[in-house]
Amino acid sequence: MSSTIDNLKKIKSTISTNIKLVVVSKTRTIEDILEIYNNGHKIFGENKVQEIAAKYPLLPKNIEWHFIGHLQTNKVKYIASYINMIHSIDSLRLLQQINKQAIKNNRIIDCLFEILISNDITKYGLHYEDVVAIIENPSFKELHNIRIKGVMGMASLTDDKQLIRQEFKHLKHYFDSLKNKYFADDTEFSEISMGMSNDYLIAIEEGATIIRIGTAIFGNS
Ligand SMILES: *Cc1c(COP(=O)(O)O)cnc(C)c1O
Numbered sequence: 660m661s662s663t664i665d666n667l668k669k670i671k672s673t674i675s676t677n678i679k680l681v682v683v684s685k686t687r688t689i690e691d692i693l694e695i696y697n698n699g700h701k702i703f704g705e706n707k708v709q710e711i712a713a714k715y716p717l718l719p720k721n722i723e724w725h726f727i728g729h730l731q732t733n734k735v736k737y738i739a740s741y742i743n744m745i746h747s748i749d750s751l752r753l754l755q756q757i758n759k760q761a762i763k764n765n766r767i768i769d770c771l772f773e774i775l776i777s778n779d780i781t782k783y784g785l786h787y788e789d790v791v792a793i794i795e796n797p798s799f800k801e802l803h804n805i806r807i808k809g810v811m812g813m814a815s816l817t818d819d820k821q822l823i824r825q826e827f828k829h830l831k832h833y834f835d836s837l838k839n840k841y842f843a844d845d846t847e848f849s850e851i852s853m854g855m856s857n858d859y860l861i862a863i864e865e866g867a868t869i870i871r872i873g874t875a876i877f878g879n880s
Pocket residue numbers: 683685706727728813855856857871872873874875
């Protein structure tokens with residue numbers, strides 16, 4: 660068995676089946692992706708529009724694609740016909756554009772609010788109060804072709820496990836607050852996307868429902 664498939668199987672055997680594993684295939688080849696696909700795993704994540712747009716036509720159409728990187732509003736149109744979930748909602752404008760393109764494609768697109776939980780210098784993501792402002796904006800209610808599924812976050816790049824755990828606890832807390840305040844009757848609002856190769860076990864302990872893993876499966880790129 661190849662080491663990639665071995666890694667995939669090991670990870671799957673350590674996580675509960677109700678955790679969704681997004682295999683992060685950025686920088687990996689079509690062959691790399693097909694090897695995983697042919698082993699029965701069909702959920703993949705990419706972080707650049709240009710890259711996913713190049714790969715999509717070359718791969719089986721029953722792949723569930725997740726977009727996990729910063730998304731510019733003017734590029735939504737290139738992925739709107741097939742993207743399953745966008746993890747990186749960081750503005751109302753982006754949601755409005757996704758809604759518009761989803762309408763054009765007669766689809767509903769699942770979305771997660773990306774919430775800042777680390778002190779690393781990152782350009783993108785929302786503070787909790789920004790999420791509240793988006794939800795309370797009157798135009799938010801009119802977005803019928805997006806489905807808000809929950810939240811996404813990234814912990815600090817550090818070896819400090821306690822800090823990582825604390826940051827994941829914050830994201831879980833934000834999820835719970837939003838759920839109670841705005842989505843109590845909405846069963847769709849149910850996902851917490853957190854945890855990568857180095858911290859997914861902590862993320863799961865702290866309530867992750869979706870993990871995004873690249874390096875621990877494919878090795879260093
Ligand atoms: C690259 C990336 C991942 C996967 O990171 P690994 O450390 O390779 O598992 C997860 N989430 C996002 C947003 C990424 O950009």
